[in-house]
Amino acid sequence: MLLLGGTAEARELAAALAGETRVVTSLAGRVANPRLPVGEVRVGGFGGPDGLARWLTEHGVRAVIDATHPFAERIGTSAVAAAGRAGVPLLRLQRPGWQPREGDDWRWADTLEHAATLLGDLGERIFLTSGRQGLAAFAACTRQWFLARCVDPPGPPLPPRIHVLLDRGPYPLEKERALLAEHRIDVLVTKDSGGTMTAAKLTAARERGIPVVVVRRPPRPESPTVPDVPSALAWLRHRMTP
Structure with a gap:
């Protein structure tokens, strides 16, 4: 097979x-x-x-x-x-796929490009967990600061204000809590990947009361x-x- x-x-x-x-x-x-x-x-x-x-x-x-x-x-x-x-x-x-729970503040986007347009006034410090190939969709976002987590180093184009964190899941809840606090994250952007390996970030965002932009599956x-x-x-x- x-x-x-x-x-x-x-x-x-x-x-x-x-x-x-x-x-x-x-x-x-x-x-x-x-x-x-x-x-x-x-x-x-x-x-x-x-x-x-x-x-x-x-x-x-x-x-x-x-x-x-x-x-x-x-x-x-x-x-x-x-x-x-x-x-x-x-x-x-x-x-x-993931489903919102009580206390979540989710905004659904059809694509990564759509997600970039939703950032608006949601926050200034964005945690991007959409993968290195999706970072180009945010290259025109000049006002926000981004923390982008990827497995491999990304190539251009990238947002002008970005810090790339190279890491591979699974990501435990305590680690996600610490990451959001350390970088003062006020918005999370993610794809609706589903599963448990990367779901802890959603719990950490819920606990901090920060909005989450979730990209729908194609x-x-x-x-x-x-x-x-x-x-x-x-x-x-x-x-x-x-």
Whole structure:
């Protein structure tokens, strides 16, 4: 099977299938030193839907699970098209999105560019947790000061007043509390990634009473979807049984 990975769920799924069936995990290659899953790993693109369809056929793939990040819309769209052309069943493994709780002050944005326009008078010191590839959307924000947390160093364009913090999750609540206090953060900007690995920042923001700008997930093509690894395992084992 082909596992489109890069998430904690993908690594958990690959580990659960070790010794049970041949799994090839595909990584986009955008992170310099990614956390590698158990088993075979392929790094890099396929050449669009046509290239992926050929790869599925040439390698005799019997099932595809798309367990990529909720914002990896390009590979998700290509996977649905390619699996359809190759006649291979595909499942989307997507963790549920975050939901606001009592005491939260959330502002929803459709894109990162939209999020930048919402900053307005919300605050002066912004904690950006949208990833290094999204920082360009805030390059024209000259009034605010930004703390941007990334796994790898970002390239230009960047906001003129920015401090980049290189770090990798998970991020415990105490660490998030200390970070917001140390940098006097008064606005948090994040994507609706879901899951628990990076959710502590939302709790820390709620405790401090600061607004959070949350970017909605991009639309995905319709496909069978499950919310967790056990459900994906059940789906796969049903299809891989001789």
